[in-house]
Amino acid sequence: MAFTSDLDQITRAAAGDPSAAAWLVDRYSPGIIGLATRMLGDRTEAEDVTQETFLRAWKALPDWEPRAKFSTWLHRVALNLCYDILRKRREDLPGELPDLADPAPTPPEQLAQGERVRAIEAAIADLPERQAAAITLCALQGHSQAEAASIMETSEEALESLLARARRTLRTTLAERSVA
Amino acid sequence: MNRHDMTDERIFELIDAYGADPHAFPEAERDAVRKRLAEAPGLFAAALEQARSLDTMLARLPEPAMPEALRASILAAAPQAPKPAATGLRGRLFGRLPNWIPAGAVASLAMGLLIGVNVSVPASMATASTDDADTVMYAALGFDDYSLINEGME
Numbered sequence: 001m002a003f004t005s006d007l008d009q010i011t012r013a014a015a016g017d018p019s020a021a022a023w024l025v026d027r028y029s030p031g032i033i034g035l036a037t038r039m040l041g042d043r044t045e046a047e048d049v050t051q052e053t054f055l056r057a058w059k060a061l062p063d064w065e066p067r068a069k070f071s072t073w074l075h076r077v078a079l080n081l082c083y084d085i086l087r088k089r090r091e092d093l094p095g096e097l098p099d100l101a102d103p104a105p106t107p108p109e110q111l112a113q114g115e116r117v118r119a120i121e122a123a124i125a126d127l128p129e130r131q132a133a134a135i136t137l138c139a140l141q142g143h144s145q146a147e148a149a150s151i152m153e154t155s156e157e158a159l160e161s162l163l164a165r166a167r168r169t170l171r172t173t174l175a176e177r178s179v180a
Numbered sequence: 181m182n183r184h185d186m187t188d189e190r191i192f193e194l195i196d197a198y199g200a201d202p203h204a205f206p207e208a209e210r211d212a213v214r215k216r217l218a219e220a221p222g223l224f225a226a227a228l229e230q231a232r233s234l235d236t237m238l239a240r241l242p243e244p245a246m247p248e249a250l251r252a253s254i255l256a257a258a259p260q261a262p263k264p265a266a267t268g269l270r271g272r273l274f275g276r277l278p279n280w281i282p283a284g285a286v287a288s289l290a291m292g293l294l295i296g297v298n299v300s301v302p303a304s305m306a307t308a309s310t311d312d313a314d315t316v317m318y319a320a321l322g323f324d325d326y327s328l329i330n331e332g333m334e
Binding site: 139 | 193196197198199206207230231234235237238240241242243244245246247250254255257258259262
């Protein structure tokens with residue numbers, strides 16, 4: 001019963017119990033930093049998002065509404081922070097897309113495993129932001145459709161459409177970059 | 181959608197969106213999909229193979245690690261337990277005050293003593309000025325001649 005357990009830890013963390021705060025960080029920070037890293041393609045910015053997400057959580061804990069699901073709330077905060085950063089990037093570089101990986105075709109045999117991983121990460125970060133969020137939450141982090149849709153504040157039907165488009169785009173991009 | 185509504189077209193849509201693993205499909209549709217896949221494996225083989233290729237690549241991505249320094253920084257900002265009320269004389273005097281207030285009071289006292297000791301006039305030099313000050317004080321009390329007071333006291 002993760003939900004009950006979460007509520008217990010939230011109550012204790014709000015009262016200043018450091019072990020409960022550590023429990024929440026250890027349980028949820030991997031997912032948060034993973035989501036931010038995939039969305040932004042930038043490790044430093046992902047760490048900033050992770051820190052800001054938890055700082056907001058600490059502020060929210062004293063007034064926590066027991067009906068809310070902490071995991072969903074936390075991921076939603078992180079996702080919105082990622083959207084803000086991506087929006088600012090677009091404003092700072094109008095008309096330019098982030099160049100996160102060399103799109104030039106490379107023979108597959110020359111792509112070492114590390115390069116393949118970086119190419120896939122770059123392809124995810126290059127996706128339109130809502131597609132990147134959908135594929136990260138569902139395919140990489142294993143959230144259920146309902147949970148991912150709730151995090152993204154959309155319907156499950158819309159989520160499914162985003163996932164399908166994300167997978168098609170990834171297949172095409174990775175084939176072009178000789179990763180697939 | 182229940183198992184009776186499942187169509188081949190819907191299965192292609194699910195593979196397109198969720199990949200080759202039926203565990204990733206919406207729970208309500210999984211059983212019907214598995215049944216149909218078992219009935220006609222060849223029909224979906226190419227779509228499943230294409231989806232599996234992408235699934236495999238995504239599964240190889242390592243989970244980004246959480247740096248220990250970041251974890252420590254986040255925990256340092258976590259809510260703190262309220263401090264217990266102090267007991268004893270210090271507690272009665274300062275227990276409800278923030279820590280800096282008693283510390284400031286002690287520092288002010290120390291500073292005052294230090295200045296008092298260093299700036300005070302030596303006793304030998306103070307005699308004349310003390311007499312002057314006494315004159316002023318007794319004049320204020322209504323005595324015109326300070327020496328009369330001294331005589332009366334002798």
